[in-house]
Amino acid sequence: MTQPIDIEIFGRTYKVKGEKDAAYTRQLAAYVDEQMRAVAERSPSSASPLQIAVLTLLQISNELFETQDDLEQSSTTIQNKSEELMELLDASLSEGK
Numbered sequence: 001m002t003q004p005i006d007i008e009i010f011g012r013t014y015k016v017k018g019e020k021d022a023a024y025t026r027q028l029a030a031y032v033d034e035q036m037r038a039v040a041e042r043s044p045s046s047a048s049p050l051q052i053a054v055l056t057l058l059q060i061s062n063e064l065f066e067t068q069d070d071l072e073q074s075s076t077t078i079q080n081k082s083e084e085l086m087e088l089l090d091a092s093l094s095e096g097k
Contacts, residue, residue, distance in 0.1 A: 010036040010049060035060060 004017040007029035018025050036056045043052060 009033045010040075010052070012049075032056065032060070 002017075004015045005022045005025060006013050006015055007026060008014075009029050009032050014029075016025060016029075036052055039056045039059065040047065040052050043055065047055075
């Protein structure tokens with residue numbers, strides 16, 4: 001993205017410029033807006049936009065950490081299965097000699 005674009009999050013407009021294309025940046029902004037609105041619905045009416053933003057940030061960070069944990073577990077499982085398959089292949093090739 002070479003030109004700044006306007007995005008709207010939680011009723012406020014921001015001018016942003018990033019490395020990704022405008023459509024991707026708008027998709028991110030829409031996700032953040034959606035999450036902030038969901039948090040606002042569950043929050044007391046006295047919650048400020050800043051409080052809602054911080055709670056949303058914590059929620060999105062939790063999603064990120066859970067995804068990273070899932071990815072790490074999947075990677076470990078794939079590594080273990082690969083090692084098992086290599087051992088079976090080695091054993092099979094050794095028997096054929």
